[in-house]
Amino acid sequence: MRGPDGADTHFDELRDVFLLQTRDKRNPLVYAGFFHSTSSIFQGSAVCVYTMADIRRAFLGPFAHKEGPNYQWVSYQGRVPYPRPGMCPSKTFGTFGSTKDFPDEVIQFARHHPLMYNPVLPHGQQPLFLQAAVPYTFTRIAVDRVTAADGHYDVLFIGTDVGTVLKVVS
Incomplete structure (x- = not known):
């Protein structure tokens, strides 16, 4: 997301x-609550909303790894072992009843x-709700979908580290 001075800010702590x-x-x-930013420019908390399909798409995409003289993150183009890391063990699709049964190659x-190389971007490419320069951070989130005369709304209940609860209508 863009910070107040136009610099990119990344929320990096999912709570x-x-x-x-x-x-x-x-x-x-x-609905994901990000409750801290390591940016020296911008400090705040945010709530973003994602679809499970977007998350699945990223996890089925390429893995990331560091390569080259600058040791930068790039898309891994090599062979990915079976079962693919991140898959749940299943007797239906293999002989693995537990991750303890995965081959060492998969664990390594x-x-x-x-x-993962591809990011999972929030709906609308930005946070649904953002608070900056306040004396608290978000700690918990719950959401309820309600019906009103003019449509459906998602009501967010956001707990803070000072014991307050914010009620936000989306």
Whole structure:
């Protein structure tokens, strides 16, 4: 997101997530609370909303790894072991009843490639709700979908580290 002076700011500490079911049970909305920024320019808390489909797409994409003389993050183009790191163990699609059964190659690959290359961007490419320069940070989030005379609204209940609860209508 853009900070007040136009510089990019990244919220990097995820503290709470709330899944809001939709008509499509496989694709809930994911409300995520980011409660800190390591930016020296901008300090604040944010709530972003994602679709599970966007999250799945990123996790099925390429892994990231550092390469080259500047040791920069690039898309990993090599062989990915089976079962693909990040997949849940399943007797349906293999012989793995637990991650303890995964081959060492899979565990080592996951240790050396902990990041996905493609980002998961929030709906609208920006936070749904943002607070900056306030004496508190967000700690918890809950969401309720309500019906009003003029449509449906998502009501966010956001807990803070000073014991208050913010009520935000989206």
